[in-house]
Amino acid sequence: MAEGQTPKVLSRELLERIGRAIDLRIDRAEYLTSGAANHVFRLHSGRGSVIAKLSMTDKTDLFAREAHALRHLAATGTVPVPEVLLATPDYLILEDLGDEDKELPDSRWREFGARVGCLHQVHAERFGYEHDNYIGIWTQRNPWTADWVDFFHANRVLCFLDSGANRQVLTRQDRDGIETLFARIRSLIPEQKPSLCHGDLWINNVLRARSGKIHLIDPAIHYGLPEADLAMTQMYGLFPEAFYEGYREAHPLLPDWKERLPLYQLKELVLMIAQFSHAESLQSLRALIRRFA
Template sequence: MTNERLHSQIQDILGQVPSRITPLSGGMIGAVYRVWFEDGRSIVAKVAEQSAAYLDIEGYMLQYLAEQTQLPAPDVLHSSDTLLLMTFIEGRSAFNTATEQHAAELLAGLHNITWDNFGLERNTLIGPLHQPNPPTKSWIEFFREQRLLYMSKVALDAGRLPKNIHARIEKFATQLEQWLIEPEQPSLIHGDIWTTNVLASNGRITAFIDPAIYYAHNEMELAYINLFNTFGETFFKRYHDLRPLEPGFFEERTHIYTLYPLLVHVRIFGGGYVNSVDGILRRFGY
């Protein structure tokens, strides 16, 4: 989409004339821009060329967080398949002790929000990939079918995951009950907390962006954070104070849960992420 067309669309939708449009980094689904107006205010526009870009799903997820939680996130001004307009929030993806503690408090609060099932009322996205969320009573069953086996098959069908590793995942998936535990209740998770999806300023988290929400075991979120080193020891200590972790998380379960984001990365990027998946399977004897 040209700047002229984006300029025209924003004027039609918001009734305000943009004065300047500048590109921002990020955006796996589409290009991202900061849009300025004459009064000094600015918003964020995410734009996708293809008609099936599903930016409306990202809009839905942000609106869900706004309506159901206290998690700081951009407000949605407009969403469609190909255009998402959001409030601009100041912040950088750089964290200190204070911001890690604040992140732990915010996510512990998010994880206190529950539902009757694991999954969600509709399917969502993780990055550019479809994420199925059929409501399911058992967490282990949901993780097995809708996360581990589903994304392994997606990566296999895309030619990114070798057949022998997919077969090993299928065998491993039959034995998850040996290591995983059912939580007392489902927890709402952001689902994609790596460094550039978190903004901070002056010792406070200002926004979590690019969500991939669903109701899960809260350990799923923590495993993702641990895998990508989004936050460190300060975060986990504060989180544990608020929502104590069950024994065995760091020793065993975090490795199992990281198979899902690793398979997502295998599907998108391939390369060395396949070796990471192989290493986890070998760790558990598969």
């Protein structure tokens, strides 16, 4: 975190430094929220406002990778994202799209679902990406891999099993259950092409702009399975049915897709336990093992 900064206050020196970098005289900073890796502010000026994310970690490439991901998504012409104005090791400056609290009509969610469906029509030859990315402070590895189950097993689950609280929380029975699940998962998940995925598609990474249009933020892009991306839309707050209606118009879904979504949520459950010793995630993990293993 930059010198002189506290979670809800930015120093005048820092505001002036950011202002010089983007050619904007910043009058004040409004604290918005904090995540695991950054604090988020709205910076106000006489010529409008911008969004600033201030790093809380020692990962000097955090914002460069986020900027790259946002620009990559924008270049596909599929899902709307905020424009990147500046990325440095200390802060990321983004276009301020505003935020809308009121409920959006189904037509907006249907349009957004179709755009995500179009994103998933962008394919690669293999699973992975050109570099790793981050989920909060956690590194999400993306080595190019021919087989999705191998990719998911090594880079979304195994790499976190001995991280954080998982060392203390997961029992031998839990670990054996995960391995048994992976012994079956290849027969449970149908073959799908590697598709460009947002990588962390939960409700808080969906920005409802003041224009009424829905944008995506905080990407962890890679080429994976569309169903894995959709699995996150059913965790921590459900997307409305209109989203899936629009999605299916652009990207037809395979039979029984909803029944398979919990399998993909294994990664998120393991990560939540690692970060927070999350009791609810542990219960869900054990229920998943009982159901499929």
